[in-house]
Structure formats: C-alpha cells, structure tokens
Amino acid sequence: MNVTGDQALVKKLNRSIVLDTIRFHAPLSRAQVSARTGLNKATVSNLVSELMADQLVRETGPGESSGGRKPLMLLFNRGAGYAIGIELSVSYVKGVLTDLEGHIVEERNAALEATEVTFVLDTMRGMIAQLIQAAPSSPHGIVGIGIGVPGMVDAEGTVLFAPNLGWDNTALRQPLEREFGLPVTVDNEANAGALGELHYGMTGDEQHAPRHLVYISVGSGIGSGIIMDGKPYKGAWGYAGETGHMSIDWDGLHCSCGSRGCWELYASERAYDHTAYDLPSSSTMRLLELVRQGNEAARRVYEDIGTYLGIGITNIVNSFNPELVIIGGHLSEARPWLEPSLQSKVAERTLPYHRRELNVRFSQLGSRSTVLGSAYSAISAYLGHVRVSV
Secondary structure (H helix, E strand, C coil), X not given: CCCCCCHHHXXXXXXXXXXXXXXXXXXXXXXXXXXXXXXXXXXXXXXXXXXXXXXXXXXXXXXXXXXXXXXXXXEECHHHCEEEEEEEXXXXXXXXXXXXXXXXXXXXXXXXXXXXXXXXXHHHHHHHHHHHHHCCCCCCCEEEEEEEECCEECCCCEEEEECCCCEEEEECHXXXXXXXCXXXXXXXXXXXXXXXXHHHCCCCCCCCCCCCEEEEEECCCEEEEEEECCEEECCCCCCCCCXXXXXXXXXXXXXXXXXXXXXXXXXXXXXXXCCCCCCCCCCHHHHHHHHHCCCXXXXXXXXXXXXHHHHHHHHHHHHHCCCEEEEECHHHHHHHHHHHHHHHHHHHHCCHHHHCCCEEEECXXXXXXXXXXXXXXXXXXXXXXXXXXX
C-alpha cells in the first residue's frame, strides 16, 4: 500500500529525524545534519530554528571550516527537561531521575514488604513524588514517567500477568497518569533493560550498536528483552521474552506460572529456595557478603546458578543467533562467581556457527539497565518519535 501524509505529518517526521540526528551524532553543523538526513538545507535550517526556540537544541562554538566561514555547531540540550524511570521488582522499587540523555541526577530505592497492588502503588507514588521534587528547573520540566514491570504488559499499560507479584489484569498507567498529570509508559522490565543497554550501556570496544542482541534480566525471576535488526521484538501480541518460563526440565519443580521446570526456578534468586546447600540467608546482598568472606555454600550455589544460566542462554543463542547477550539485573552483582560456569556451558553447548562471533557479557550498567531504559522510553515518547507502518 502507499503511505501518504499531509504537510503537518511530513513536518513532524522531519523534525523528529533532525532532532534524533542531533541527539545521537552531535556536535553537527546544519550542513552536516542536511547531509546525514538527506533533507535540504533550508528545511534543516527552519527545523533547527524551531528546536532552538523550544530549547531542545543549542549552538556551541564554531567547528572546522572547509574553506568558508566556520559553521556554528549544534548540540542537544540534555538539560531541557527530565524523566523518571522506575523498576518494579518483587522485593523492591527502584527509581531514577535523569536528564534527556539518561544521565542520573537523583536515585531512590525502597524495599517492598508486600506485593499487594495498593501497597505497591502507594510506594511508587511516594518515590515518584520525591523524584519530581528533586528535579532542577528546566524549560520542559518532567517530560514523562517510564515503568518496567516483571510481567506481561499490554498497550494500555495494564499488567496482564505477573506471576511473581501475584498480579492479573492490573491497571498501572491510568492511575499514575491521573495522580501526576504526566504521560506514563509501562513495559516489561526486561524490554526496558534491553533499551537501556542498547542506548546507554554499549562499551568502548563495541564499534557500532549491535542490531541483534538479547538482554537477560536476572533477579527474583528471569525475563529477556530482544532487539532484532535494531528494534525491540515483542512478538505477535507484545508478550515475547518470557524466557524465565522456558522449561529446562520437563518434570521439574512446580512454578508459580502453572508450569514445571521453568528456567528461573534454577537460575535466578528463586534457586535459593530449592538448593541442596545449607544457605545461611536468602538475601542476595547478604550472600554476596558471605561469599566474599569465603562461605562455601554461597560460592557453590552461585556456581550452580551460573551453570543453569549458561544452559538457558545456550537455548536462546541457538534460537535467535544474536551478536550479543547481556546479563543484567540484581543477580548480575554476583558476576565473579556466576561467570566461569556460565561461560563454560555456553562454549560447550552452543552450535559452532552461532558462537563464532558471539559476545556474552555482563551489563555495564549493573542493576540500572531497567530504570534507565524506562526513562529512555519516557524521553523518546515525549520527543515525538513517529513510526509509519506499511
């Protein structure tokens, strides 16, 4: 079918293209923006003037000249507004306030004593209010709130199914939008984590952003965010990535999802409840302290979790053939004790051509991937991404 649009839509598309070009490639001159986007110089100049009037773009000192007057360079104004990113887990709520480039300005953490909906919403409201209060003065203020949730979420921001929280068909976006009068985006926490890694977590030795990656969030459960051809992959109905409920033992332990032998029972913090070792605690923070002190039971449980993580990652690699697999989430803090057995199993079991240029590594963002990805979603929604489907 032909895709057409009136002048207003075309202008909106072009404005979004120009802004994104400056966001991701600045400093640039107007001529360089024109060359990168294919838009003529007059169009670029007009759109840049609008963006500067909105204080989203600013000029800096002159750049290199190719023969004439030195051009003024354009920068994205990261302090033009701020966003809030929230991660909801079974045992905690984490929140950050970021500028428009994802730099953390303020951070909050709160333990969850219960997962009942009203209690969780009250905890989130309190944290969001604190982060709003902490925001510096800016032209655009708080542009939005992004939330990552450990479960399946629909397009309306309703949590359809979150077995570890015990939630079904729980509206999240609407009550928070009413409360704060701000746009709210809600997504699966692993999808948010994948966005955080893609846009804020690439290392210096990664010369280009990978177009095929899988982010695996490991904490109280396991979820995966999948990037295919540079874009989030969510499946036919938006629920892809529930790899924690991939069965790795056909007749294994019973899971809260209703199935048996689910990966997260063996390779997440849920494994603490099923281990044969006599653990002195079921808190990751406490167990990490103990393993550093030489506690053998804690060391061995992390070695086993690493083994099971490697088995599950092997299934994902053989299925999706990604360039990069990133392990993040709360349990990634145990990297020194997880990684040897994890990498050994991946090397042993993945198909030869799948692992030929595969990189499996732990997150550079640590446990902040989801909160930063959630903030990124709020920022992108505000800055006016326009997608046209053919």
